[in-house]
Amino acid sequence: MDSPAANAAFAKQIGLSFPLLSDMNRKMLKSYGVLKSYDVENDTYQWALRANIVIDKQGIIQFIEEGDTAIDPNTALTLCTTLHKKTPVK
C-alpha cells in the first residue's frame, strides 16, 4: 500500500536487490485473502497482517502463513532453498 516512490527511497536507503512492490489498490492483498477488515467504532478499516507466501515455478502456492508466525521468514526461506535445489534456476 506504500507508493512506488516511497518504496524506491526505502530500497535505495538499505540497498535492496529485489523489487519492492506496491499494492496501492489492494487488489493483490484481497485476492490472496490477506487484507482484513476491522470494525472499530462504526467505521471499517482495512489493513493486512504480515504474511509469507512461497509460489513455485508452476504457479502453485507451496507455503503460506500470516500473522505472528510470519514475522520470522526462516520457514519460507528454507522452503525456497529446497525448491531451488529441486529445480535449479538456469
Add this chain to the structure above:
Amino acid sequence: MKRALGLAFVLTAVAAAPPLAHQVEKSQMAKMTLKAGDAAPDFTLLSDRWKTVKLSDYRGKKNVYLAVYVLAFTEG
C-alpha cells in the same frame, strides 16, 4: 542465497494508522482463503522502479517468495 530465492518480493503496506490490536476481536478477522497446493492468483503490481511486475511472467522460470510487510517504514 539470492539465487535460491529466485525472486523475492516485499509488499509494503501502510494504511491509516490501525487501531490498537486489543480493540480488535479475533473473530473479526477473515480467514486466509488460500492454502498450500492452490494455484496462486495472478497479480500485476508496480515496483519501486516504476515497472509493472506480473506474477505470471515468472511461471516456468522462477520460484517466487512474497513477503507481505505491513508498515514497512515504522519502527514497529
